[in-house]
Amino acid sequence: MSEGRPTRVIRTDYLARVEGEGAMYVRLDGRTVADVKLRIYEPPRFFEAMLRGRAFTEAPDITARICGICPVAYQMSAVRAMEDACGVAIDAGPLRDLRRLLYCGEWIESHSLHVYMLHAPDFLGYTGAVEMARDHAEIVEQGLQMKKAGNAVMTVVGGREVHPINVRVGGFYRAPSPAQLRSLVDPLEHARETALATVRWAATLPFPDVTCTPELVALSEPGAYPIDRGRIVSDRGLDIAPAQFDEHVVEEHVEHSNALHARIRERGTYLTGPLARYAQSSQTLRALARDAALHAGLGPVCSNPFQSIVVRAVELVQACDEALALIEDYQEPDAPAVEVTPRAAVGHGATEAPRGMLYHRYEIDEDGTILDARIVPPTSQNQLAIEEDLRAVVERSLDLPDEQLSLRCEQAIRNHDPCISCATHFLELTVDRGADGV
């Protein structure tokens, strides 16, 4: 019955305002969405293979290079996995607080980059932040000022804002002094005010009426908004330790993407990131962030992916407020790191990168040489959910002209702040080099 049902193709060959190289393809037969693809064509980067044969202590420095926006996430998942393998847990005390502080800095710089530079132009009708700055200089300045505060945290705690050098298995090379941390108070207080204003502003943006309900997966920790540790929990009954990740999540190669597609073995598509974290842990937000979410009209769960910009803004408040609290309570540790002695073992680590959960698994030998590495970044986990979002968005926007529909589809992808470079590091490449199909 395809006769009389004109085929309509919506495609963007080079997605803008995402990190990395990806494309989007949507085919409509009449008013039926026949095919939806988030194509990730950035070449794979083989980080897992590069890690083999390296020392267990090198993983944080090497994996940081997977991403220039969220290097701390890679470092934190790597050190947690190595410490897990070696029977060490840094779950409390000043070393953990410093890790959380560093991670807050990353959330601030990454979220402010996405909210203001990558996502806001979609809502305000600009092709990018530079064009947007002509009419909305104050918005761009706010974003840059907040990003600078996040960078400052990473520089003081981590040594530099991109690929920090101070993180090691067991802790840090040098712990900052309380006076050094106090230098961060002014910029962070300023950033916190800006973040509160960001929530108010984001709540006023025009949101298309779309509801998406993928399984939401995030780390969960009693009494704390998840950042650096926790059990892996979903709204459909998943509740596992990071060590059980492999039993419940499968990754598979699909022809149209150089990033592996992850799915929950029992059910399939799932989503990680701000929407999942917020849905599961909004009750553990700090009072300031919780009030901001309430006033912005966010319910206990946010099912409209376009509103992720509001949730990210709430997380900006959370990260600034938590960073300030950590600095206030900071006591310089007696030693910047605890001793970690390697042993033949497998270790797992999962932490919350700004754009979603990041899982590392390493097998090391008794000398600490890495025998095997597995890294599952948030964007490869979110690919199926992003494609389902695209399908939902197109079904609700069939009457839009092609150009507007295309923009809305791109926005639907950007809703999840995909980091395509992160996603294309995988090891096994078994591609059928047949016709591309697009």
Place this chain on the structure above:
Amino acid sequence: MPVDFELNGCPINKQQLLEVIGAHLAGRRPRVRAHSVCVECKRRGTVCVMVAHGTPCLGPVTHAGCGAICPAYDRGCYGCYGPMESPNEPALSAGMAALGSQELDLVRVYRTFNAGSEAFAKASEAHERG
């Protein structure tokens, strides 16, 4: 693809980037020093981690530009800016071996960042042969 100028570093240093862009706009050669990280430690007033603490450090053979961050944080440089203009790896390797670095450690340190540069590739291959 023709390359006018190469900036070292993972990540590159933003001051060096501004210098390269500024120099290009002004039509002059960029002033990016090709000396070692050691010079940056001296300028910064950082005590040598190799001499004072016995920490192996790639600083003597590594291109300047980062501001010698790692030694300032009590760790040895791990070479993410690649080789400086006239590196002497055999001398440094002997020094690191005296501090306890094994052959495998030396292969790894030269084979992390800029592993394909002529100087670092030669050094890592020499230690791999043992």
